[in-house]
Amino acid sequence: MADAPGTLFGSEAVILPQGGPLYLQLKRWIENAVARGVIQPGDALPSERDLATKVDVSRVTVRKAVQHLVRDGILVQRHGSGTFVAPHQSRVEQSLSQLTSFTEDMARRGMAVRSIWLDRGIYAPSPEETMILGLSPGEGVARVARLRLSGDMPLAIERAALSSLTLPDPASVGASLYAHLEKTGNRPVRAIQRIRAANLGEDDARLLEISAGAAALHVERIAYLPSGKVVEFTRSVYRGDTYDFVAEMRVGK
Amino acid sequence: MADAPGTLFGSEAVILPQGGPLYLQLKRWIENAVARGVIQPGDALPSERDLATKVDVSRVTVRKAVQHLVRDGILVQRHGSGTFVAPHQSRVEQSLSQLTSFTEDMARRGMAVRSIWLDRGIYAPSPEETMILGLSPGEGVARVARLRLSGDMPLAIERAALSSLTLPDPASVGASLYAHLEKTGNRPVRAIQRIRAANLGEDDARLLEISAGAAALHVERIAYLPSGKVVEFTRSVYRGDTYDFVAEMRVGK
């Protein structure tokens, strides 16, 4: 399509930056083209077969270079459609000292957010849930799992677990879990969050519409009532390319 | 080496879990073997060529499965030596509300840490450094970059930038930058940290001795004096498989 004469991907001979394996040379070459704006966000790259011919390497080598760039979030591939320069991402910031709900947080910055329910129900708790939530024997666990989106773009997966006594009817939870908990006097006032980086697995990657192996933030949150009782245990997965967590720190004792 | 008869990788015919592409079937099969303890941390897998023969797929397909598992931190590969089940990682936790130095933090939990200097010197500042540190025209920037290790295992890369007036002689910094700043009355009391996940680039991966593309935490810290002046601007990269950040949150206004 983009076959205007004289583009970087025109008919000139390609000179790869020397050094190291071919696929890394090709990777750097494409990376530079993107960095210098020769190809813009949204632009299509030549097909893998065309690139292979033009650069005079095998298609496998092209794929290896391209897949590194996909992993780094510089390119996106669409099966049957083509390979494109990734659109610019505006990053979302979330405070690590103020306990707010996702919905309220996004509303405050004027971003329209919606959720897709992945799960809402009462289950037999896992040993971990029993321990963390301090469930009594026979007590069920309410699980509320959502995919969070801004417009069409998935931002995060949130999987919350609460005692079935706190949330007897998970199906009645609306857009905001915290708004719901507020009504029944169970809104947490304090939480401990544990954050780490991990590569996305196949399933979560599919939900978040990015490639498996992309870096993501895994966040575990344990939230407490004023009484010190645990109300909520949530595991979330945030896309690494759209999310920043921000913390303010003071001098420790 | 590990050729006791009757191991999972013995002579029995291999039955892969069905569904999806071959390399994902093989990936799941190896994953299960590790999860069930059939192969233990530190154990060698059969060579790629042997696995290919045994499972009756091409070596390329074996490599694809293995590379996914390396990316996920389940296997490690050593060029010329073999493929091994990754050792168990004990994760390091770092508080996000107390401003402490890395050295002091690790000492408190009884972990021996050492650093390898990557850079210590005075440079012409980048525009970003000038802006964030509030440098005057002509003022230099002191850069202090270290690889942090616990024993032989690299944990993090820290790249700090300070005004050359604050740190005129970067080469005099010892094990702890904060201890050094304390002496000159420039120890920060407050900091803002911004945390995100990103896949490791080739260079940082080499320093941290894990494979490129593994998930890592990228942390940007801006630290302030009591006066409100910025003293330190640090970018760090933490291995995703060894680091947790922990934050306590209270109800926001």
Next chain:
DNA sequence: GAGTGGTCTAGACCACTCG
């Protein structure tokens, strides 16, 4: 030197998209 992972090729077929 034998064995291992790392790179690379040429070629095939499948699954998906788009007009």
Next chain:
DNA sequence: GAGTGGTCTAGACCACTCG
């Protein structure tokens, strides 16, 4: 149906490790 990416093969050679 033409074109795209996704998977897979058989085979080659290189770079590294280890005894």
